[in-house]
Amino acid sequence: MSKLVSKITDSEVEVIRVLWEAGHELPIADIRKTLEQTSKWEASTIKTLLRRLCEKGAVLATKKEVFYYKPLVTETEYNEYTTQSLINRLYSGSAKKLVASLLGSKKLDDTDIEELRDLFKVGDSDERDS
C-alpha cells in the first residue's frame, strides 16, 4: 500500500480528498463542483488528475450512466504514510545524530540479512585470544 501512496502527488491528493470527504463514489461533475470552490483548476486538469489516480490504482472508475469514482486508498492510510515518510526523513536527516538507536535507519534486503545470519555464529570457546 505504501508503495501506491508514495506515488500520489500533492495535486492528486486534493482530488482524492474530495472523494474521502464525500464518503461515497462521485461522478466527475460533483468532484468539479467541490473543487471549483477551492481551486481554479480547469475541467480538463481535474480529468487528467483523476485519470492518473486511476492509472496508479488509487481510484477506481466504474461506468454507470457516467463514470463514478471511488477511492481505493483511505485517508488514514495516506496520513500514516506521510507521517511515516516524514519521520523517516527527519530521522535520517538530523535526528539520528541526537538519539541513541539500536540500528541505523536504512534497511537491508533478504540476501543481506541471510548473509549476516550465516556469518553470525558465536563460538563456544570464549578463551580464544584475538
Place this chain on the structure above:
Amino acid sequence: MNEIVKLLLSLSVSGSILAVLIFAVKPLIKHKVSKSIQYYIWIVVLLRLTLPFSFETSIMNQMFYGNQTPVVATSQGEVQLTGGTDKTISNSSLLPNVQENVANGDADNGRYIQGLFNQYTLYLWLIGVIIALTVNLTGYARFLKYLKQSNISATNRENEMLATLSNRRNNMRLARNRFLNTPMLIGIIKPYIIIPDNKFTETQLKNILLHEIVHLKRFDIAVKWLTMIASSIHWFNPLMYFIKKEINNSCELACDEAVIKNLSPAEKQGYGDTLISVVAQHKCSTQILQVTMCEEKKGLKERLVAIMNHTRKSRPIMIFSAILLGCFIGGAFYLGAGIGTGKDTTPSVEGVDMTTYNLTDISKYKTPYVGDNSKVSAIVNRLPVPDSYFKQQYISMITENKPYKLNVFYEAKKGASHISEWPIVDHDNATYSNMSKNALVLFCMIDNLDQVTFAFRDSQSGGKLDDSKYDTAFTFSRASTQKQFGISAVAGKLDLLQEALTGDLIAKETAIQTPKDDQIEKYIKIIMSSPSTSSSPNDYIKAHENEYQSIIKMGDEALNYLLAQFKKRSNNNDLKGYIMMGLCKELLGNKNNVTDKSLSPQEWFLKLTHH
C-alpha cells in the same frame, strides 16, 4: 589574525592531528584494545575540538601566538638582535597599504589579503555554525514532535522488564511507535526508550532494552549532542565528517561490548540475532540508495563480528589500553589550543617609568629612512607605552610625499581599565608628555621623519587597523619637538638625548607651538608671493617689510623654527631658503659666525651648524 578565528583554527588543527593519529593506529588496535577504550579516545578528540582550554606552553599556542610576541622596551639591554627577531618584529605589526616599501612588497600584499580575509572569516564561520545548528535542531524538534503525536504507551509487561533491567534506578519511560524502524533512546533530561510497534519475543525485548539502558548509563546521548555541536563549530573541517562517523560507530561498538561483557556465548548469539531480526522486520522494500545500504550492512557486520570475537582482555592488553588512552589525553593537553598568551603582546608595564629608554639598544636600529619598515617597527617596539593600560599594536607610514609621517597606534589592553577620562583632549597630562619624549626618540632615530602621530583607542582592535576608531591622537612635528626639548642636532649623540629624556630639559610650556610655526610659514609665503618678476630675494623682502618684521619680532622662537626648517629641507638654495637665511642672520645678529655673504643658504647653514 582575529583571536576567535585563531582559537577556532587551533582547536580544529589540534583535534584533527589527534584524529589522524587515531586513524593511523586504528588498524593496529582495532581488534586488540577494548571498544570502550577506543570510544573514550574519540571522546578525547571531541573534547579537544570543543573545549577552548589549554596551557600557554601548548604546541598550538606556540604555533598561533608564539612568534608574535614582540621584543619590547625594557630598561635592560639584553635584547639579542638576530635576523630572526628582526623579521619577527616586522611581522608583528600590520601595515596598511599606504606604505610603499619595495623590499617588503610581497609581505605587504600578503598582509593586505590576510586583512581582508580576517575581516570576513569570522562572519563566514558564524553563518555556517548558525545554519548547521538550525538545521540540526529544527530537524530534531520536528522529529520529536511527530514522534510524540504517534507514540503509544508500552505494555505493563514491557515496563516491568525495563524496571527490572535498570534496577529501578533510572526514571526511564518506555513507549511504542509504529512509525519507527529501530528502537532508540531519546532525550537528555527526560530520556525515554521508544521501540517499534512490533511483536518482540522476551529475549529480543530484553536485548533491546539492555542496549538502550547501557546507552543511557554511559551518557551517550550527551556525547552525541557534543558531537553535533563540534561538527557544527568545525563545519569547515572536512575531517569532521569522518570523525563524526567514527564516533558514532565506536559508540555502538562500545555499547554492544558493554552489553555482552557478562553474557554467555548463547546469550551473545541471542543478542546478535536480535540485531539481525530488528533489521529483518523492516526489510528493504523500496529502492533505497545502494551506497548507504552497503554502509549500513558493513556497520552491522562489524558489530556482529565484534560480538563474535569478543574476549575478556588480558592484563597486558588492559595496561596497554590504559597507557594508550593516557597518551591521547596527554597528547590533547600537549597540542592544546591557541588561547593567546596571558601577558598579551606587550608585557604589562606597571607604574610607567618613562626614563627607561634603552637608547643603546634603540640606536642599533637608527635608520635614515622612515620607509625602513623593520627598523622603524623595532624602534617603535622599544619605546615605552604611555601607561599600563595601553599596548602598541600597529604602525603605518606615509613615505610617498613629504612630509614623511609615521603613525603609531596604541590600543587598550585586554582586561585593563582606563582610570582617567577618555578621550584625552588636553595636553597637560602624563600621556602627552610621555608621547613627546617618544616622539623625540623617533626623530633622533629616523633621520627623514618629519611628523609622528600617536593615536589611541579605548578599545581593542580585533586584529584590524581601523583609523577611525582611534579617537585620541597627538601629533608632533620634528621642529616643535626639537624645540621643546631644546636640542636640535642630537642625532648620534646619545648622551645628549638621554639627558633630554631624563633631565628637566622639557620646556615649561607644554602647549604645542604649531600656531606660531604656522604663522611664520604664512608670513614667508606672503613674502614669496611677489614680485614674481624679480630674482633677488631682497626685492621680495622689501615688498613685504611688515611680514618680515613680524617674524623678526618672534625672536628665538622664529629662529629655532627656521633653523629646524633648514635642517629638514633637503635643498635650501631656493627663494624660501634665501629669505630664511636673511631672517636667521638678522635674528642671530652678532651670534652669526658665518658671515661670508657669497655662501648659498645651504652652505651657510652647514657651516653654521659646524661651528
